Amino acid sequence: MTTELSTILAFISVAVIAIAAIGVWWINRTPTFRRDASETLPLFTGLATSGLATVPEPPVVRSPAVRSPEMPSSLEHPTRARRVTTPSEAAVDSRVTNREFNTIPLAPPMAQPVALARPSAVRTMNAPVLSDAGVPGTMVEGHAIRFSVPIEGTMQFLPGRLVIGTGVDAGREIRFVHVPGPNGTDVTFGRTEGALYRHIQLSDLTVSRQHAVMQWRGGHWYLRNLSHTNPVARNGAVLDTVDAPCLQDGDRIEMGEVVFTFRGR
Numbered sequence: 582m583t584t585e586l587s588t589i590l591a592f593i594s595v596a597v598i599a600i601a602a603i604g605v606w607w608i609n610r611t612p613t614f615r616r617d618a619s620e621t622l623p624l625f626t627g628l629a630t631s632g633l634a635t636v637p638e639p640p641v642v643r644s645p646a647v648r649s650p651e652m653p654s655s656l657e658h659p660t661r662a663r664r665v666t667t668p669s670e671a672a673v674d675s676r677v678t679n680r681e682f683n684t685i686p687l688a689p690p691m692a693q694p695v696a697l698a699r700p701s702a703v704r705t706m707n708a709p710v711l712s713d714a715g716v717p718g719t720m721v722e723g724h725a726i727r728f729s730v731p732i733e734g735t736m737q738f739l740p741g742r743l744v745i746g747t748g749v750d751a752g753r754e755i756r757f758v759h760v761p762g763p764n765g766t767d768v769t770f771g772r773t774e775g776a777l778y779r780h781i782q783l784s785d786l787t788v789s790r791q792h793a794v795m796q797w798r799g800g801h802w803y804l805r806n807l808s809h810t811n812p813v814a815r816n817g818a819v820l821d822t823v824d825a826p827c828l829q830d831g832d833r834i835e836m837g838e839v840v841f842t843f844r845g846r
């Protein structure tokens with residue numbers, strides 16, 4: 582009886598040792614995670630209390646790449662040593678964390694407005710001219726007006742002047758001179774060219790080829806209409822081809838759509 586009991590106990594001991602060996606071999610053969618030498622798990626943790634060898638569940642390994650900076654330290658593995666950050670690494674991490682990236686593109690500087698030149702300034706050309714009597718002068722060409730002016734001192738300037746009141750040539754003044762010869766004080770207006778120092782050429786389509794004439798008589802200027810198709814008006818009153826009213830300072834003169842203001846001095 583004693584021999585049979587000893588045989589049974591020996592068999593049980595061999596079986597327990599074989600099972601433990603198989604368990605150790607199985608764990609080392611198929612590792613499911615990577616652990617450090619300090620994380621080796623005990624094989625017989627509960628042997629003293631239960632008499633059976635138990636294997637604890639492997640801890641969950643968290644990847645540092647997905648670990649949130651706000652994760653509490655209590656969730657870390659109790660046996661894993663925490664990595665110590667050096668002062669230089671902490672400074673680099675601080676710079677990277679606190680760096681601000683401005684993704685809003687800067688607006689380009691507002692372009693300064695370009696001042697466009699007035700057509701009159703672009704088209705104005707002053708060219709020297711010489712009359713048949715040998716009097717030198719200058720041809721002034723604006724946007725819609727063209728006239729000639731003698732050199733100062735070569736001819737006698739007459740009282741009175743016209744100031745253009747509309748269009749890009751507004752503000753330009755026209756002076757009159759006494760030209761030697763018959764009708765030397767008459768000044769004509771029209772779309773065609775005329776005699777130097779005695780003709781004002783207007784390129785507006787509402788102006789006739791021969792539109793009007795101003796005549797100096799007895800110290801006054803008189804305005805006569807020469808057109809039968811396009812109007813000549815003084816202070817809103819359309820003139821016929823017979824009457825020639827005397828101009829007064831401040832009179833508004835209209836030749837087609839061209840407007841002048843007469844000044845007596």
